[in-house]
Amino acid sequence: MPSQPGSRRSEHEAGGAGRRLDRFEGERRRLSLTSESPDRTLAAGRAIGSLLPPGAVLSLEGGLGAGKTLIAKGICAGLGVPDEVTSPSFVLAEEYAGVVPVLHFDLYRLESVDEVARIGLFDAIDGRSVVIVEWGDRLPAGSLDPDVRVVMEIAGDRSRGITIEGRGGFLDALERSIS
Numbered sequence: 084m085p086s087q088p089g090s091r092r093s094e095h096e097a098g099g100a101g102r103r104l105d106r107f108e109g110e111r112r113r114l115s116l117t118s119e120s121p122d123r124t125l126a127a128g129r130a131i132g133s134l135l136p137p138g139a140v141l142s143l144e145g146g147l148g149a150g151k152t153l154i155a156k157g158i159c160a161g162l163g164v165p166d167e168v169t170s171p172s173f174v175l176a177e178e179y180a181g182v183v184p185v186l187h188f189d190l191y192r193l194e195s196v197d198e199v200a201r202i203g204l205f206d207a208i209d210g211r212s213v214v215i216v217e218w219g220d221r222l223p224a225g226s227l228d229p230d231v232r233v234v235m236e237i238a239g240d241r242s243r244g245i246t247i248e249g250r251g252g253f254l255d256a257l258e259r260s261i262s
């Protein structure tokens with residue numbers, strides 16, 4: 084029986100963007116985007132998630148309501164997570180099954196670095212799981228060393244600045260997939 088169009092889309096196509104990378108390479112640089120709607124932010128997240136290699140560690144930064152959880156939802160979708168992604172604020176961490184395990188942490192309520200160790204953040208960084216950390220900038224400098232930093236800024240009611248810092252190979256692929 085012929086498969087329905089779209090019913091057997093690969094993990095790459097499911098993200099609607101480029102081919103998943105094997106690794107991060109190239110010089111670190113930044114890419115700045117503007118999102119004019121929640122859907123655009125979700126799409127940017129999906130493009131990011133569909134390129135991330137296994138083991139990627141991400142820090143999502145920016146003030147309350149800037150859109151960190153929304154872009155995390157897109158990133159998870161691009162990683163093939165079928166579940167509804169919610170804000171882990173009250174539990175500090177959520178785990179999802181995507182193309183690899185995806186761990187979503189929220190450090191907003193973080194009281195101490197010991198607590199981060201207790202909730203398993205450092206153990207989650209295992210070279211295979213993708214680890215997404217909201218408020219990663221609340222950790223002492225140098226303790227996370229994310230592959231990708233996403234900094235969200237409120238620019239208007241529905242407008243958000245999104246600055247993505249990472250290796251050149253990843254940002255080149257991301258630019259191609261969102262252009």
Ligand SMILES: Nc1ncnc2c1ncn2[C@@H]1O[C@H](COP(=O)(O)OP(=O)(O)OP(=O)(O)O)[C@@H](O)[C@H]1O
Pocket residue numbers: 118119120121122123124145146147148149150151152153154170191217240241242243
């Ligand atoms: N362009 C946009 N991109 C992202 N979010 C937007 C945009 N325009 C409006 N919003 C709204 O901003 C809010 C972002 O909420 P979200 O929970 O993602 O923020 P957050 O950074 O995770 O906040 P918190 O620090 O409280 O966890 C949502 O209500 C969303 O609908």
Ligand SMILES: [Mg+2]
Pocket residue numbers: 151152153170189217
């Ligand atoms: Mg949030």
